[in-house]
Amino acid sequence: MTAxxxxxxxxxxxxxxxxxxxNHVGRIAYSLHDQIDIQPIxxxxxxxxxxxxxxxxxxxxxxxxxPWCAFEVDEVRGLFEWDSVVVHGSFSILDPETASVxxxxxxxxxxxxxxxGALSDDDPTPHRLILFGVHIDxxxxxxxxx
Numbered sequence: 001m002t003a004x005x006x007x008x009x010x011x012x013x014x015x016x017x018x019x020x021x022x023n024h025v026g027r028i029a030y031s032l033h034d035q036i037d038i039q040p041i042x043x044x045x046x047x048x049x050x051x052x053x054x055x056x057x058x059x060x061x062x063x064x065x066x067p068w069c070a071f072e073v074d075e076v077r078g079l080f081e082w083d084s085v086v087v088h089g090s091f092s093i094l095d096p097e098t099a100s101v102x103x104x105x106x107x108x109x110x111x112x113x114x115x116x117g118a119l120s121d122d123d124p125t126p127h128r129l130i131l132f133g134v135h136i137d138x139x140x141x142x143x144x145x146x
Contacts, residue, residue: 004146006080006145008144009143010140010143011143015141019075020087021045024044024114025040025043027041027072028063029070030068030070031066044113046110046133050087050136052111052133053129056130060132064091072084072086080145082143083141083142083143084142087136087137089135089138090134092132092133092135094131104131107133119131
């Protein structure tokens with residue numbers, strides 16, 4: 001019996017964006033000098049942006065000064081059954097007092113579609129007060145199938 005051939009394929013942009021829209025946990029990767037870090041984070045997809053929340057800490061301090069990052073989201077069903085999308089873009093703190101009020105309002109609405117109590121008295125993660133966006137400058141997806 002011959003094993004089925006393993007197939008790798010690129011996901012087109014439309015499929016990659018649909019993939020980002022149906023998932024909500026990814027990993028943000030960023031660097032400072034010669035060190036790279038990667039951390040899991042919740043997000044929502046919004047056209048040209050990935051929107052999330054964080055709290056004050058080293059990730060925020062680094063990304064505020066070195067905004068270029070990568071964001072990866074995976075669906076793994078088995079060793080040779082997976083999909084993965086990587087976004088490259090720039091990180092921005094979304095603050096209505098220092099940036100676009102419209103971008104902040106839209107991001108908060110998208111976030112509240114996913115987590116209704118976000119940034120309210122019913123917030124399940126009240127320590128995550130800082131809204132951010134990663135602008136999607138490029139997107140690439142891959143899949144593996146048996």
